[in-house]
Amino acid sequence: MINFRPIARVIAVLLMLIGGMMLFGIPFSLYYESGDFWALLNSGLISIITGGALWLIPIPGTTNIKKREGYLIVALGWLAMVTFGMLPYLLSGVIPDVIGAFFETVSGMTTTGASVLTDIESVPKGILFWRSLTQWIGGMGIIVLTVAIFPLLGIGGIELFVAEAPGPTSDKLHPRIRETAKRLWQIYVGLTGLLCIVLLIAGLDFYEAINHALTTMATGGFSTKNASMAYYDLPQVQYPIIFFMFLAGTNYTVIYFGLKGKFKNVWQSDEFRAYLTIVGLLAVIVTLAVHNNTDLSWEKAFRDSLFQIVSIITTTGFVSADYTSWGNALTMLFFVLLFLGACAGSTSGGIKLIRHLVFFKNSFLEFKRILHPRAVIPLKLNGQVVTGRILTHIIIFLLLYMILFVIGSIVVAALGLEFTTAVGATATALGNVGPGIGGVGPVDNFAWLSPPIKFVLSILMLLGRLELFTILVLFTPYFWKSN
Amino acid sequence: MINFRPIARVIAVLLMLIGGMMLFGIPFSLYYESGDFWALLNSGLISIITGGALWLIPIPGTTNIKKREGYLIVALGWLAMVTFGMLPYLLSGVIPDVIGAFFETVSGMTTTGASVLTDIESVPKGILFWRSLTQWIGGMGIIVLTVAIFPLLGIGGIELFVAEAPGPTSDKLHPRIRETAKRLWQIYVGLTGLLCIVLLIAGLDFYEAINHALTTMATGGFSTKNASMAYYDLPQVQYPIIFFMFLAGTNYTVIYFGLKGKFKNVWQSDEFRAYLTIVGLLAVIVTLAVHNNTDLSWEKAFRDSLFQIVSIITTTGFVSADYTSWGNALTMLFFVLLFLGACAGSTSGGIKLIRHLVFFKNSFLEFKRILHPRAVIPLKLNGQVVTGRILTHIIIFLLLYMILFVIGSIVVAALGLEFTTAVGATATALGNVGPGIGGVGPVDNFAWLSPPIKFVLSILMLLGRLELFTILVLFTPYFWKSN
Numbered sequence: 001m002i003n004f005r006p007i008a009r010v011i012a013v014l015l016m017l018i019g020g021m022m023l024f025g026i027p028f029s030l031y032y033e034s035g036d037f038w039a040l041l042n043s044g045l046i047s048i049i050t051g052g053a054l055w056l057i058p059i060p061g062t063t064n065i066k067k068r069e070g071y072l073i074v075a076l077g078w079l080a081m082v083t084f085g086m087l088p089y090l091l092s093g094v095i096p097d098v099i100g101a102f103f104e105t106v107s108g109m110t111t112t113g114a115s116v117l118t119d120i121e122s123v124p125k126g127i128l129f130w131r132s133l134t135q136w137i138g139g140m141g142i143i144v145l146t147v148a149i150f151p152l153l154g155i156g157g158i159e160l161f162v163a164e165a166p167g168p169t170s171d172k173l174h175p176r177i178r179e180t181a182k183r184l185w186q187i188y189v190g191l192t193g194l195l196c197i198v199l200l201i202a203g204l205d206f207y208e209a210i211n212h213a214l215t216t217m218a219t220g221g222f223s224t225k226n227a228s229m230a231y232y233d234l235p236q237v238q239y240p241i242i243f244f245m246f247l248a249g250t251n252y253t254v255i256y257f258g259l260k261g262k263f264k265n266v267w268q269s270d271e272f273r274a275y276l277t278i279v280g281l282l283a284v285i286v287t288l289a290v291h292n293n294t295d296l297s298w299e300k301a302f303r304d305s306l307f308q309i310v311s312i313i314t315t316t317g318f319v320s321a322d323y324t325s326w327g328n329a330l331t332m333l334f335f336v337l338l339f340l341g342a343c344a345g346s347t348s349g350g351i352k353l354i355r356h357l358v359f360f361k362n363s364f365l366e367f368k369r370i371l372h373p374r375a376v377i378p379l380k381l382n383g384q385v386v387t388g389r390i391l392t393h394i395i396i397f398l399l400l401y402m403i404l405f406v407i408g409s410i411v412v413a414a415l416g417l418e419f420t421t422a423v424g425a426t427a428t429a430l431g432n433v434g435p436g437i438g439g440v441g442p443v444d445n446f447a448w449l450s451p452p453i454k455f456v457l458s459i460l461m462l463l464g465r466l467e468l469f470t471i472l473v474l475f476t477p478y479f480w481k482s483n
Numbered sequence: 484m485i486n487f488r489p490i491a492r493v494i495a496v497l498l499m500l501i502g503g504m505m506l507f508g509i510p511f512s513l514y515y516e517s518g519d520f521w522a523l524l525n526s527g528l529i530s531i532i533t534g535g536a537l538w539l540i541p542i543p544g545t546t547n548i549k550k551r552e553g554y555l556i557v558a559l560g561w562l563a564m565v566t567f568g569m570l571p572y573l574l575s576g577v578i579p580d581v582i583g584a585f586f587e588t589v590s591g592m593t594t595t596g597a598s599v600l601t602d603i604e605s606v607p608k609g610i611l612f613w614r615s616l617t618q619w620i621g622g623m624g625i626i627v628l629t630v631a632i633f634p635l636l637g638i639g640g641i642e643l644f645v646a647e648a649p650g651p652t653s654d655k656l657h658p659r660i661r662e663t664a665k666r667l668w669q670i671y672v673g674l675t676g677l678l679c680i681v682l683l684i685a686g687l688d689f690y691e692a693i694n695h696a697l698t699t700m701a702t703g704g705f706s707t708k709n710a711s712m713a714y715y716d717l718p719q720v721q722y723p724i725i726f727f728m729f730l731a732g733t734n735y736t737v738i739y740f741g742l743k744g745k746f747k748n749v750w751q752s753d754e755f756r757a758y759l760t761i762v763g764l765l766a767v768i769v770t771l772a773v774h775n776n777t778d779l780s781w782e783k784a785f786r787d788s789l790f791q792i793v794s795i796i797t798t799t800g801f802v803s804a805d806y807t808s809w810g811n812a813l814t815m816l817f818f819v820l821l822f823l824g825a826c827a828g829s830t831s832g833g834i835k836l837i838r839h840l841v842f843f844k845n846s847f848l849e850f851k852r853i854l855h856p857r858a859v860i861p862l863k864l865n866g867q868v869v870t871g872r873i874l875t876h877i878i879i880f881l882l883l884y885m886i887l888f889v890i891g892s893i894v895v896a897a898l899g900l901e902f903t904t905a906v907g908a909t910a911t912a913l914g915n916v917g918p919g920i921g922g923v924g925p926v927d928n929f930a931w932l933s934p935p936i937k938f939v940l941s942i943l944m945l946l947g948r949l950e951l952f953t954i955l956v957l958f959t960p961y962f963w964k965s966n
């Protein structure tokens with residue numbers, strides 16, 4: 001028996017929340033006289049009233065949440081937010097078709113940043129602010145999910161590396177999680193505000209600064225400019241964005257330690273060290289290659305390279321330069337980077353480095369095990385032993401991810417995409433990155449794709465964002481069997 | 484301390500063996516007066532004399548073989564066979580450059596079947612016979628490795644599914660393995676002879692029949708015709724080839740049971756049932772798609788579809804039709820099929836179905852485990868429990884395979900290949916299939932690739948054929964540390 005009462009309660013709160021946030025676009029609408037006042041007001045009110053009504057409907061049940069209710073809250077909550085999040089686009093007529101609006105909203109809420117808008121700068125300012133806000137809301141949602149919900153559901157196998165301590169005991173679970181979530185939100189809000197100020201100092205106006213601050217900290221990548229970050233070809237804008245994208249891809253626990261001055265704890269994170277190393281190494285290699293293949297200056301080659309590496313690894317997806325114009329090798333490299341992801345416990349999407357680390361360390365140990373079959377050779381990460389149970393779960397995640405990539409590619413190819421575009425679109429959707437390769441490269445957008453392809457890519461974005469298992473488990477018989 | 488005596492002994496025998504087999508081309512050379520007599524004779528004698536000399540050199544050591552000697556025998560033995568196997572091409576001038584001859588020989592010995600020859604029909608008949616023979620020798624080598632060597636080395640994690648019984652006790656290991664290997668060789672030789680007769684009846688001359696019989700049973704795919712199997716556009720040729728390709732991809736233990744009339748044992752093999760099911764399902768889907776996308780008759784659409792599915796899944800690589808001309812979806816599908824492979828314990832290359840099965844079954848169970856974290860939910864295959872140790876090993880294999888695919892793709896892209904060709908060439912080399920997609924599709928060949936790319940693809944073929952670990956383990960520090 002599924003207990004629907006808590007599910008309805010959570011959805012009601014979520015709807016009222018996003019309804020309220022839609023209204024935040026109204027000041028911009030009025031200031032810029034962009035004519036989207038009524039669309040925003042109506043969308044906000046519809047969401048708030050629907051949420052309120054759902055709250056008031058007396059649904060029988062208890063407040064007791066078990067695993068199955070947990071999964072349904074995540075899946076249905078996300079669905080409700082996306083459904084109502086489409087309203088500003090539809091009511092304003094900015095995106096008149098439902099599939100297009102669905103794609104744009106899913107792309108926002110999942111912090112993917114793939115867009116069907118062909119002329120972003122002509123979109124009314126209030127709607128455009130809502131678009132940026134969908135990413136920021138999605139990023140906040142992911143922090144809650146990673147810290148509070150996924151560990152309870154046993155999703156992802158990365159719970160060990162997200163929490164600060166080995167694991168709370170069940171009786172003091174709630175206060176601790178609430179405390180942690182609150183702290184992380186403070187960091188999220190604080191960094192967003194800080195970036196906004198930095199961008200104001202760099203010369204952006206308030207509207208541009210707040211929009212880009214919101215979508216940077218969410219690793220979202222929506223821009224208010226058609227050329228994305230290439231519009232701001234200035235070191236004083238792009239270097240801060242690089243730094244904050246990097247922060248946004250860092251485990252929030254590590255940031256917390258950093259803010260507290262506990263740099264020893266920061267350095268003890270195997271994932272953070274790997275993150276720094278990978279970004280550093282790739283920056284050197286790609287800068288050399290870009291300087292060699294183009295006639296850019298060293299500074300510009302370095303800035304473009306570092307920007308695109310950090311943008312893709314953190315799955316932000318801002319575009320400062322077209323990496324598919326840098327030659328075959330770098331196109332291939334950036335395609336592979338679509339599968340990386342930054343740190344667990346951040347707003348970054350994709351596979352995430354911790355899973356790659358577990359896999360690589362264990363693969364290496366596997367050779368030792370082959371040579372010494374009787375020895376017990378455990379896998380350690382962050383100084384802790386990774387149990388066989390978690391190891392299996394992480395490895396299965398990696399393979400499921402690949403399978404979904406393969407199935408997704410076949411489906412979108414069957415729907416008409418040629419090879420490079422098909423794998424590029426699938427990889428970037430599943431990884432919540434934004435730009436891909438082929439016909440959905442950094443300087444293209446997703447408007448030209450057919451509605452069925454947009455729908456498939458939207459599903460892939462949701463699967464990727466919710467760590468695959470959360471959605472897939474709903475389609476297994478085990479879920480629906482009572483007990 | 485590595486004991487080099489047994490290593491040298493095995494290599495000596497291998498060299499004398501392949502030297503002797505080079506001479507088998509001489510009758511064809513004389514009969515067709517193709518002018519390659521001296522090239523074959525000299526190649527054969529050089530190999531035999533080198534092998535004989537190595538046998539006579541007194542190398543200190545015992546006959547004792549431990550794991551490390553086992554790995555070195557496999558790697559160095561393969562290397563020696565390839566090095567001397569190049570001689571007929573080089574001495575005859577058919578392939579004058581060393582990298583080209585290396586590629587063709589590796590492609591033969593690994594049963595890949597990718598070719599640098601642009602006009603196969605102009606190659607002297609004796610050399611061409613040697614080319615087919617390299618695949619047949621490679622296929623025979625793989626049977627020995629899978630049955631006798633890999634289980635001892637703990638490679639691949641598929642030992643459970645290859646041997647007939649749960650596992651021999653160590654004291655009676657040798658007689659049992661020798662017995663099994665002998666029986667499988669008899670099947671291999673017998674089926675090759677049978678196919679040769681069938682092709683003779685179908686109307687091929689003896690030379691064509693024996694060549695195609697050799698390369699079919701090895702799942703090799705070298706043809707004596709420029710158009711490969713599309714040259715023989717006849718049901719009475721192509722259906723038997725399909726049937727024998729399917730057999731060649733079947734676990735030899737299953738074939739043995741079939742020959743003994745023990746059909747219950749055949750049916751108990753989860754992998755064989757999956758093999759039949761996948762081929763059957765894909766045949767229906769692809770036939771419908773091909774009939775829809777082309778103006779072929781139903782029979783021809785079915786024959787071409789079934790032929791190409793079986794050819795790619797078994798990693799034979801014969802071409803009866805250009806699957807990249809069947810539209811985006813089927814191009815993508817056939818690209819994915821490059822990663823499948825048929826049954827373990829056959830001459831088929833690639834990942835092989837048993838590993839996919841282990842992964843899929845376990846992934847499915849993983850959802851059950853998430854919902855019931857306290858329950859012990861074991862994975863069973865062929866009625867046996869798959870231990871955590873073997874499961875980890877198989878999953879690591881799958882991921883290592885993907886990593887090698889990714890690294891290979893980046894390297895060949897860096898060497899100049901565009902995206903589709905890069906991933907196509909890497910996938911088909913690693914999977915020992917033959918044809919790929921893009922610039923190395925079914926109607927293309929590998930002659931146009933630069934020498935560095937040919938070298939990288941050759942390494943990938945060897946890695947794939949030797950189940951990754953066998954070669955990779957040599958590059959870990961664990962291998963070279965004494966004890």
Ligand SMILES: [K+]
Nearest residue numbers: 112220316433
């Ligand atoms: K993104």
Ligand SMILES: [K+]
Nearest residue numbers: 595703799916
């Ligand atoms: K082959």
